[in-house]
Amino acid sequence: MGVKLKDIIYASKIKIEDLNGRIIAIDAPNTIYQFLSSIRQKDGTPLMDRKGRITSHLSGILYRTSAIIEKGIKVVYVFDGKSPHLKMETITKRKSVRVEAEKKWKEALREGEIEEARKYAVRSARISPEIISTSKKLLDLMGVPFVEAPAEGEAQASHIVQKGDAWAVASQDYDCLLFGAPRIIRNLAVTGRAHELELLELETILKKLKITREQLVDMALLIGTDFNKGIKGIGPKSALKLIKEKGNIYNVLEDLGEELDEEPETLREIFLNPEVTDDYKLSWKSPDKEGIIEFLCHEHGFSEERVRNAIKKMQVEKSIQKSLTDWF
């Protein structure tokens, strides 16, 4: 879920065309999770192949990525490595929420309550190792690079943008701001039916709030993150007020007579000095057309016509260049 900063964060609306020619680092777990939650039937059943293996993520990755590429945008997917120990509590909690949701989903299905069923199905979505490995396999076949983070994917994606190897991170979460990503794109989609694309710029946000990145991290720790609980009753607005008044989290905690469940300095380090790597290279290849057909259509039962159309979109850049060359 990430830190709840929505209420105080300034975002500007952009168009997908504004990203033409740019490189976007996609927060892979975040995006795959959304595909798994939303690409479902009305009763919440995910897309599955003949053998009952989930394919929602493959559908999402193929169609969205090809549509993005068609817009002249280059993408790199960034996956998680090991989770920091302090995240264990969050992970355990999420698991129990999923298990509970799955029970209620099955229950609603038995009762024939379709809408209720879907609601719980969405909450039961889980990224299994198979989902990760099949996602990576598809990206390889598509010629789209991916980076495996040593730890948090969001930290690595933010690092890639900070280095200038990508223009922005695409994620729904605000955590990348804490990790120092200069730009975040929210709602990255091509046929934006529900939400418009949002651009979050770290510098602009800090200027507007009149705080430093360190203070933003301190605010997040008061509100609560994936790595700590935060102080009960403190949301984004009071966190901002308190940090601006007192300057840093130590003064705020002293003033309130409260403590965090971990040393603030340990928690700060997770965001301000995260474990990342420079050991990656980004190269885009042309899609392995027959490989994709074999994998998606023969192995997982996708429609060959639809898949071929998607592959065509990925080759559009070349065909435009080619036709221009032919013309001149």
Added chain:
DNA sequence: CAGCACGA
């Protein structure tokens, strides 16, 4: 979520 067919 995105593709696609269909109707305004």
Added chain:
DNA sequence: TCGTGCTGG
């Protein structure tokens, strides 16, 4: 040509 609603796997 665009919006809407069903289907995909």
